[in-house]
Amino acid sequence: MNKTLVILCGGDSSRMGTKKALLPFEDKTMVEYIYDKFSPFFDKVYLSVNERGDLAHLGLNAQEIPDISRNAGPFGAILSCLTMISGDRAFFMSVDTPFLDPRTAVLLYEQSYNYDITTFNFAGDQLDSICGVYNKRCIGSLFKCIFFKNTTRNYLQDRCYTNIISTDEIASVSKISMEQQFYKVNDRRSYYYAVFSILKHNFVC
Template identity: 35%
Template sequence: MTETTYAVIFAGGKSSRMGEDKALLPFGNYSTLTEFQLAKLNTIFDKVYISAKENKFGFDCMMIEDNYTENSPLVGIISIFETLKVEEVFILSVDAPFVNKETIEKLLEHNESMLDVIVAQSPSGLQPLCGLYKRSILPLAHIQLAKGNHRLKDLLRLANTFFVKFDEDTPFTNLNHPEEYQKALRTFENR
């Protein structure tokens, strides 16, 4: 029998550049980008959660609410491991809809016990919100939180991190601005 696998969608960002909550924007055949990501990850993982400051979603989902007042992915990671009694979890940002099953499987095939994190690295740089995080990262994450350093790239440099190189940026396209969202909608419709 195989172990239960877990994934978490990070959907708690402020979406200030988008001008509205991107996690709640429609995408594909779904009412929200979050539901689109949830449906995709549910085909790969046994249990999929959503990480955010509060449950702002009008659909049935398993939530992990942040345990701290600060608003950052670092806080999300700490809250996940404080809430779930799991050894590892795959994390994906809600605004990266083109990360597909093949991309995720390529990351997971590098899973080794001595690693704290396995994340994607594309030509434009690290993709810290597309990767497998392990409970062993928690002490380092707490140290960074105490220092007030919320930068995931700094955390990844301190941890035993494996960077999986990808040749293209396209799968990791983030929808930060209205024009990026509109372009992604068109791209998805033409697939």
């Protein structure tokens, strides 16, 4: 089974004040860090960007897909990518979730075959709400969400054949806590926490 990954790198980054994908992280940019971490587990990688060429200078072996609409948020980016990817589905993750475990992505992908969306339940303001496997079968529902300006997670999932993976099952393949895996770098404070966590981990190792 060929696995496809989409890293969502667009958005305005208004709270951060600069493009998150290009933030320094370890000895590279954040998008390079995630690409290097996840690409061994996937056969094809795409980068969702605001404009084609935004990240071309990094030389990653990944095709860029520009957003159809800058005003539709993450669901607009997912819709843009689903219309362009070569396969029938892809695992989508945000570029600002650097602690996500690739084994979690593989778990969701392996259980996504018969579903429009495969994701998980969680709680917490800092946790990512987009991560999951989306099939091209949910393109119509995404169009409706955007058209009716109701781009909430529940609104979309209620209109798609959705597979919810339990957090216990995710814990069985990854020792990284859910809170850490889906911690989202939203602003400078959360970015500095993420950088410090990586430095601390590398020092201990």
